[in-house]
Amino acid sequence: MENSILTAQNSKCKDFVKTIVLLLMLPMYLQAQTTPDYIYGDDNGSGWNTTSGSIGTxxxxxxxxxxxxATASATHRIKFGETISNADGHGFWMSNVPGNLNYNSGGAAATAFYNNNYGTSGYITFSITLGKHYVIKAKKDASPNDASFAIQEISAAPISISGVSDNFTAAGNDMTVKITLSGSxxxxxxxxxxxxxDxxxxxxxxxxxTGSGTDYTAIIPGSGVTATTNNKYYVFTTTVATPSASEADLLAINYNNNSGNYFQIFSKFITIQVNGWQTKGRGGPVMWSTAVGPPSSTNCRSYFCGALDGSSVTAYTSVEFNVIGGTNGNNCDCSPYTGSGTITTTSSTEEQTNLVSTTSGITFYLSSGGLSGFTSACPDSDNRVYTGSSGYLKVDGVSKLVFDAYRTMMSVNYNTGAITSTxxxxxxxxxxxxxxxxEFDPYNTGQIDFDAVSSSPVVQQCYGSYDISIKLKPAPYVSNQSSGTVATEGGVVDETVNMPSSDVSYNFTVVSFGGTSGDGVFANQIMTTPVGALPSGIDAISQLYWSLSTALDTFTCSLTFDLADITGISNTANLRILKRVDSNHPWTxxxxxxxxxPTHLRANNVTTLSEWAIGSTGGNPLxxxxxxxxxxxxxxxxxxxxxxATELNSYGFEIERKLKDCGCDWEKIGFITAGGNSNSPKNYELKDFVRKTGTYLYRLKMVDNDGKYDYSKEININVATPLKYELMQNYPNxxxxxxxxKFALPEASKVSLKIFSLLGEVVSELVNEEKPAGFHQVEFDASxxxxxxxxxxxxxxxxxxxKKMSVIK
Known part of the structure; x- marks a missing residue:
C-alpha cells in the first residue's frame, strides 16, 4: 500500500541525476525478512564496505x-541486507545461486531473491564513471516475497524542491502547480x-x-482536482521519463511532501478578526445616536456631523485599523477625532493553507487610510473607497507577507449599521x-485580495467603529489602482488628474467638494474580462475594465481611456464605451x-462614476x-x-508551425475546439512530434464562431540533439x-532494430545501418x-x- 511511512522531510531525500534506472523485483524465500534498509558494497567514493552495512535514509x-x-571509473558491487552485520546470513541479492549478476544501464528488469549469504558472490554489479553521482533506492514490496530497487546516475549533485504552490480555482478545473527548485x-x-x-x-x-532555471510548472488535470480532504499531491524528481504512480515513491530522488502532510488541494485563505476598525474625521457621515434613530429622506443631512453647512453628504475622511480609545459623543457637535491612536495587531480565527497548521501566532495590520471615493444613497447607505500605504501579516512576530499599499471598499447600511467590504x-x-x-500569489499578480466575512457595528456619532472578520486570499487577476486629488473647488474649473498606471485620466470642468476634504479621486483597472449582459449591437467586450469613484459631491468631467493593454483591436471605428452600476447590473x-x-477613447459629460469597459460593434476579435x-x-x-481566462463566442484554436529562417509558410498542424463561452480558466494542450532538429516557431490562430480570428504571440522551441538513447513505445498499439x-540517438550510431516473435525468433529487421544523432522513426507492417x-x-x-507490441487482426 502506498504511503505507509511518511516521515521524511521535504529535503531529506535529496541528490542525483542521468538515469541508469533499475527496477528489480526481488522474489524472496519464505523467511521472516524485514526490509532492505542496509547496503553493502565497494567504496569508490561511497564509504561502504562488504562486511558492515550502511543504513539508508x-x-x-x-x-x-x-x-x-564516484571517485573512480569501475565496476561497482552492492547488495542489500536487513541488519548492520547481516548476522543471520540472509539478505537481498541478485541471484539465488552463487555468482554475481551484472546490470547494465539499459533499464531492463532483473530478478533477485531473499537468500542465504553467498559471501563474496551474489552481488549486483553496475558500471560507475568518475565524477558522476549515483542514487540507489530500495524498498520491500507489499508482497512478502519481493522487493524493488532502482539505481539512477546523474552528472551533478541532485537538486531539492524548495517551494511548492498551486493556483486552485474550483473542483474540476485543471490546476497548475508552481515548483521552485534549489538550483538549476x-x-x-x-x-x-x-x-x-482518495x-x-x-x-x-x-x-x-516544464520550465527553466529554478522555476517549473506542472498540470494536475481537472479529473484530479476534487477539493476534498482526500485530494492531495507532492512533487518529486527522478531521471525516469515516464514514472508510473506505483513506482513514483521508489523512483523519487528528492521530493517535497510538505513535511509529511502533503499539499492539500483547496482554496487558500486566512481569516482575521478585527476589533475596532474605525472611520473618523470631520466630514461625516457619522453614525447616529440610537436614541434619535436613523435619518429619513427629509432630514438626512441634519444627522451627519461634520457637514456643518448642511450642503454635503460625504464619508469619514480616514479609516484607522484597530485604534483603541477616542471620543464617543451622542450629539452633532463633533470635533476632530482625538483618540489615543494606539495601534494593535489582530489575530487569526481560521486558516486554510499548506504553510501553517494552526491560527496561533498569526497577526495582521494595515496602516491608516484616506478617503479616495464616496457615493451616497441617502437615506439608506453609502459606498466608500479608502487607500493606505502599508501593512503586514506575521506569524509569531516574523513578517510573512509585507504590503506596500492597500485599498478597501466599504458599503455602509445606515439602517442596520452593518458593512460589507472588499x-x-x-x-x-x-x-x-x-x-x-x-502560496498567496499563485497567479503572479503581485497582489492579495481580502473581503469581509461578517461585521458588527458599534454605533457612535463622532466616529464609526466596527468589529469585522476579514478573509485574505489569492488575487486571481491584477488590479492596477491609483488615487489622486482635485486641487480646485468651486464652479467651472479645468483640471486634469492623470492616472497612467490605471490607463485612465480625468478632466474636470465642474467641481464641488464633499464636506471639508472630499477631494479624492480613485481608479482601478481590473485585468480580467468582465461578465454581464451586453447591450444590443455590441458583440465583444474588452479583456479588462475600470472601476472609478470619487469623494467629490458633484462634478462634470471627461474620462480618457488608454487602449494599449487591449489586444485584438483592428477597427477602431467600431469601438464603443460601456458603463454599468456594478456586476449585478447590465452594461449600457x-x-x-x-x-x-487610435489608442485613446474619451467619454464626455460624465457626472457619475461606476464601472466602465470598451466594447465593439464588429470587426474586433476581442x-x-x-x-x-x-x-x-x-x-x-x-x-x-x-x-x-475567459472565452466569448470562441470556436477553436488552429495551431501553426514553421522552422525558423526557413523562408517557408506557416503550416497548420492541429485544431483544438474551444470552450465556446466561459468565464473560468481553461487549459489546452497539443503534442507535436517533430522529425529533425532545429528551432521551431509556433503560434495560435484563435477563431470565433462568426469566422473572425486573431493570432497569438509566436514562441520558439529549439530541438537540439537528444540527451540520451531512447526507444519509444510503438503507436498505435x-x-x-x-x-x-520511434527512437532517439544522442550521437551518430550503428543502429540495429529487429522484430522478434514470442519464441525469440527474428521475424523482421527494420534498421541495420549508421544513423545520425537525432529523432528517428520507422514503420512496421505486420500484414x-x-x-x-x-x-x-x-x-x-x-x-x-x-519493448513489447501486439498485433490484433
Whole structure:
C-alpha cells in the first residue's frame, strides 16, 4: 500500500541525476525478512564496505536511499541486507545461486531473491564513471516475497524542491502547480507531481513539469482536482521519463511532501478578526445616536456631523485599523477625532493553507487610510473607497507577507449599521517570505485580495467603529489602482488628474467638494474580462475594465481611456464605451464619446462614476483572453500548452508551425475546439512530434464562431540533439496492420532494430545501418504476420532496449 511511512522531510531525500534506472523485483524465500534498509558494497567514493552495512535514509513508502559521488571509473558491487552485520546470513541479492549478476544501464528488469549469504558472490554489479553521482533506492514490496530497487546516475549533485504552490480555482478545473527548485537541475533530472483524490488508495502522476532555471510548472488535470480532504499531491524528481504512480515513491530522488502532510488541494485563505476598525474625521457621515434613530429622506443631512453647512453628504475622511480609545459623543457637535491612536495587531480565527497548521501566532495590520471615493444613497447607505500605504501579516512576530499599499471598499447600511467590504493589497515580494508569496500569489499578480466575512457595528456619532472578520486570499487577476486629488473647488474649473498606471485620466470642468476634504479621486483597472449582459449591437467586450469613484459631491468631467493593454483591436471605428452600476447590473452604451486617436477613447459629460469597459460593434476579435502560451520538449515531443481566462463566442484554436529562417509558410498542424463561452480558466494542450532538429516557431490562430480570428504571440522551441538513447513505445498499439516505432540517438550510431516473435525468433529487421544523432522513426507492417505478441529490440553502440507490441487482426 502506498504511503505507509511518511516521515521524511521535504529535503531529506535529496541528490542525483542521468538515469541508469533499475527496477528489480526481488522474489524472496519464505523467511521472516524485514526490509532492505542496509547496503553493502565497494567504496569508490561511497564509504561502504562488504562486511558492515550502511543504513539508508528513510523516504516515501518505507523506501531507503543512498547516494555517492564516484571517485573512480569501475565496476561497482552492492547488495542489500536487513541488519548492520547481516548476522543471520540472509539478505537481498541478485541471484539465488552463487555468482554475481551484472546490470547494465539499459533499464531492463532483473530478478533477485531473499537468500542465504553467498559471501563474496551474489552481488549486483553496475558500471560507475568518475565524477558522476549515483542514487540507489530500495524498498520491500507489499508482497512478502519481493522487493524493488532502482539505481539512477546523474552528472551533478541532485537538486531539492524548495517551494511548492498551486493556483486552485474550483473542483474540476485543471490546476497548475508552481515548483521552485534549489538550483538549476542537471539535464537528466525530471520533475513530476504525484496526486490522489482518495488519500492514496489510488494515485496518478502528472506529465513532466516544464520550465527553466529554478522555476517549473506542472498540470494536475481537472479529473484530479476534487477539493476534498482526500485530494492531495507532492512533487518529486527522478531521471525516469515516464514514472508510473506505483513506482513514483521508489523512483523519487528528492521530493517535497510538505513535511509529511502533503499539499492539500483547496482554496487558500486566512481569516482575521478585527476589533475596532474605525472611520473618523470631520466630514461625516457619522453614525447616529440610537436614541434619535436613523435619518429619513427629509432630514438626512441634519444627522451627519461634520457637514456643518448642511450642503454635503460625504464619508469619514480616514479609516484607522484597530485604534483603541477616542471620543464617543451622542450629539452633532463633533470635533476632530482625538483618540489615543494606539495601534494593535489582530489575530487569526481560521486558516486554510499548506504553510501553517494552526491560527496561533498569526497577526495582521494595515496602516491608516484616506478617503479616495464616496457615493451616497441617502437615506439608506453609502459606498466608500479608502487607500493606505502599508501593512503586514506575521506569524509569531516574523513578517510573512509585507504590503506596500492597500485599498478597501466599504458599503455602509445606515439602517442596520452593518458593512460589507472588499479589499486589495500590493505584496512587497522582496520583504516577504517566498513560500508565503508562492502560496498567496499563485497567479503572479503581485497582489492579495481580502473581503469581509461578517461585521458588527458599534454605533457612535463622532466616529464609526466596527468589529469585522476579514478573509485574505489569492488575487486571481491584477488590479492596477491609483488615487489622486482635485486641487480646485468651486464652479467651472479645468483640471486634469492623470492616472497612467490605471490607463485612465480625468478632466474636470465642474467641481464641488464633499464636506471639508472630499477631494479624492480613485481608479482601478481590473485585468480580467468582465461578465454581464451586453447591450444590443455590441458583440465583444474588452479583456479588462475600470472601476472609478470619487469623494467629490458633484462634478462634470471627461474620462480618457488608454487602449494599449487591449489586444485584438483592428477597427477602431467600431469601438464603443460601456458603463454599468456594478456586476449585478447590465452594461449600457455611453452615447457621448470621442475617438481621440487610435489608442485613446474619451467619454464626455460624465457626472457619475461606476464601472466602465470598451466594447465593439464588429470587426474586433476581442472574445478570447489568452493568459499564457508556452512550449517545451517532453519525452521527445514538443508539448504546447496555453490557457485562457475567459472565452466569448470562441470556436477553436488552429495551431501553426514553421522552422525558423526557413523562408517557408506557416503550416497548420492541429485544431483544438474551444470552450465556446466561459468565464473560468481553461487549459489546452497539443503534442507535436517533430522529425529533425532545429528551432521551431509556433503560434495560435484563435477563431470565433462568426469566422473572425486573431493570432497569438509566436514562441520558439529549439530541438537540439537528444540527451540520451531512447526507444519509444510503438503507436498505435495494439495495431493492424501498421505501427510506427520511434527512437532517439544522442550521437551518430550503428543502429540495429529487429522484430522478434514470442519464441525469440527474428521475424523482421527494420534498421541495420549508421544513423545520425537525432529523432528517428520507422514503420512496421505486420500484414503477413499473425495476431499475437511481438518484441522489438534496438541496439545502438552500447545501448540496448526491448519493448513489447501486439498485433490484433
Amino acid at each position: 528513510t523516504c516515501l513508502s518505507s523506501s531507503y536511499k543512498w547516494q555517492f559521488l 537541475k542537471s539535464t537528466e533530472e525530471r520533475v513530476f507531481v504525484k496526486y490522489t483524490t 488519500n492514496w488508495t489510488t494515485s496518478s502522476v502528472s506529465s513532466e513539469a 479589499g486589495w493589497a500590493k505584496i512587497n515580494a522582496a520583504s516577504s517570505d517566498p513560500l508565503w508569496v508562492n 452604451t455611453w452615447s457621448e464619446y470621442t475617438l481621440v486617436d 472574445p478570447v483572453e489568452l493568459v499564457s502560451f508556452s512550449g517545451a520538449i517532453e519525452n521527445n515531443a514538443i508539448v504546447l500548452k496555453w490557457k485562457t 495494439p495495431f493492424n496492420p501498421v505501427t510506427t516505432i 503477413i504476420f499473425s495476431s499475437g505478441i511481438y518484441f522489438y529490440k534496438i541496439e545502438a553502440n552500447n545501448f540496448t532496449q526491448i
